[in-house]
Amino acid sequence: MTGRVITITSGKGGGGKTTTTANLAMALARLDKRVVAIDADIGLRNLDLVMGLENRIVYDLVDVIEERCALRQAMIKHKDYPHLYLIPASQNRDKTAVSPQHMKSIAMQLKESHDFILIDSPAGIEWGFKNALAPADEVLIVTNPEISSVRDADRIIGIIENHDTPIKVRLIVNRLKSNLVKRGDMLSVEDVVDMLSIRLIGIVPDDETVLKSSNMGIAAGGVVGQAYENIARRLCGEDVPFEESNGGFLGRFRRLFGNNS
């Protein structure tokens, strides 16, 4: 088996990389894929919390790199999905403990027995981002429909295009508020795709279920859960039509007739 290494990144902080990594990992696991999620945000460990695995951590990524444990020992099995694992970031170490070469070698080993290796990148374009990018076969750019988020995404895309190996780049528009788009006060998905000129793979609405589910360390349900399931299916090659992004006619009629399910 040779798995796909997919790095989730955004440039700007707080756009939803960790939320996306966690929910996509769980969505892929529900599709019976073998998945490892790696938290590459060294020093700012968070993916464990969002996935509900914070109490099970013994070893972390830096322990593997510094050979205090075997790779296998740092892989925490998810409580609900037997084929989903997390490799947590180190909380008390500096990001310079990890190098692009380390990440490549870990990813290479994981590829042998997993379908997907998802890497949660830290914000920015510095050391931690480069570590997260180094082993990537594919990148998912998470952006919010908001000027600084789009601008930073563009910068990241430019950097990836200049990477030494070709990487497939696709876009997730996160935290879309279709009522604001309709009112003309938020960039539409079409606007964002048009400006960034890269392929879209998913649209995730802004929804309070995200807060609730990360409070509890479980997968988001409702429209957000559906959005991540759709992204997971598209990653697996299924042709899933895009959700209504701009509250087109259908959405408006539904609201008009009070059928807001």
Added chain:
Amino acid sequence: MANLIDRFLGRSSQPKSAKIAKERLQFVLVTDRSQLSPEKLRQMQAEILDVIRKYYRINEEGIDIKIESRERENYLVADIPLAKQNPNSDEDGGRIGFMLQTPAQTLKSESDESSTETDASAEAEPDPPSS
């Protein structure tokens, strides 16, 4: 009534903040994607025009030269009408058109100097057919 339909379809006469955001972003992305500052780009445009003026008489009012982003690449696109050879004839003086691909910005990187090296010289694209 028309107003109501417009509202229903999400149309309106005032520019909405998203539209302004898009325009501002499009502008900033062009310069972000370029290795040159907006200042330098303007200077280069002016110098190119000066060179052309040495060889042709330009119809100054008609000059259309701008930086455009297409599929994440920046191009300097110019359409420069020439002055009529004979002011009394109906024939126009022809025009000069070109598209210059300008190199994109690369990451000024401390860790992998060797990996990203772009050719600093601009590649000239073939002339678009001029009308």
